[in-house]
Amino acid sequence: MRASQVFIVFITLALAIPFGITYDPSPLQDFCVANKNLNNGVFVNGKFCKDPKQVKAEDFFYSGLNVAGDTNNDVKSNVTTVNVENLPGLNTMGISLVRIDYAPYGQNPPHTHPRGTEILVLIEGTLYVGFVSSNQDNNRLFTKILHPGDVFVFPIGMIHFQVNIGKTPAVAFAGLSSQNAGVITIANTVFGSKPPINPEFLAQAFQLDANIVKDLEAKFASNN
Structure with a gap:
C-alpha cells in the first residue's frame, strides 16, 4: 500500500x-x-x-403504578421506580419508568441520574421544573411551568428538580434511558455521606459558616 x-x-x-x-x-x-x-x-x-x-x-409485567405513593415525608413527594430490579424483563433494554407523586408544594429535590436521560409527562397538577447545565455551559438554568399533558426532558447527568406549585396533589410519569438510571440527590449526598465530609471543606466549598455545615450534616445523617 x-x-x-x-x-x-x-x-x-x-x-x-x-x-x-x-x-x-x-x-x-x-x-x-x-x-x-x-x-x-x-x-x-x-x-x-x-x-x-x-x-x-x-417476567415482563409490573402492577401498581395506579397507586399513589406516600408523600408524608420531608420533601412531600414519592418516587415509585420500575427498573430492572423489580421488572427483570427490562434487562438489556435500556429503559425504565417512574411514577412521581407530589403533595401540595412538595418537591423532587435537586438530583441527577448518572446513567440516563429523563423524559417527564405531567398527568395531574402544576409543576415548576428545571435543570442546570454544566460548568462548561456556565451553569445555565432551564425552567418551565408544566400543566397536564406537558412534557419536559432532563438531559443525562444534569442536576434537575420538580416542584408542585399548586394547592392540589400532582402526578407525573417519567421514562429513563437506562434499565437502572441511578439517582444522586445532591443535598443527601453532600451532607449525608457516611462518614461525613469534613465540614471545614464543605464550609469553604459552599461559602458557609462551618457550624451551619455541621447542623446540615447532623440533619441529613439522621434522615438517611
Whole structure:
C-alpha cells in the first residue's frame, strides 16, 4: 500500500475505534431476563440471564403504578421506580419508568441520574421544573411551568428538580434511558455521606459558616 493509503486507513481506524467501544453491543437475542441465581443462569450477551425457554409473561409485567405513593415525608413527594430490579424483563433494554407523586408544594429535590436521560409527562397538577447545565455551559438554568399533558426532558447527568406549585396533589410519569438510571440527590449526598465530609471543606466549598455545615450534616445523617 502507498503511504497515503496507509495514512487513510490509520485515520479511519482511529475515528472508528472510539465509537466502537463507547456503546453497548446490540442485543443478540430477543430478550435477556435478569437472573440473580447464577447457578440457573445462562451467560448470554455479557449477562447472566434466565434460560429463554423458562421465561414467562410475568417476567415482563409490573402492577401498581395506579397507586399513589406516600408523600408524608420531608420533601412531600414519592418516587415509585420500575427498573430492572423489580421488572427483570427490562434487562438489556435500556429503559425504565417512574411514577412521581407530589403533595401540595412538595418537591423532587435537586438530583441527577448518572446513567440516563429523563423524559417527564405531567398527568395531574402544576409543576415548576428545571435543570442546570454544566460548568462548561456556565451553569445555565432551564425552567418551565408544566400543566397536564406537558412534557419536559432532563438531559443525562444534569442536576434537575420538580416542584408542585399548586394547592392540589400532582402526578407525573417519567421514562429513563437506562434499565437502572441511578439517582444522586445532591443535598443527601453532600451532607449525608457516611462518614461525613469534613465540614471545614464543605464550609469553604459552599461559602458557609462551618457550624451551619455541621447542623446540615447532623440533619441529613439522621434522615438517611
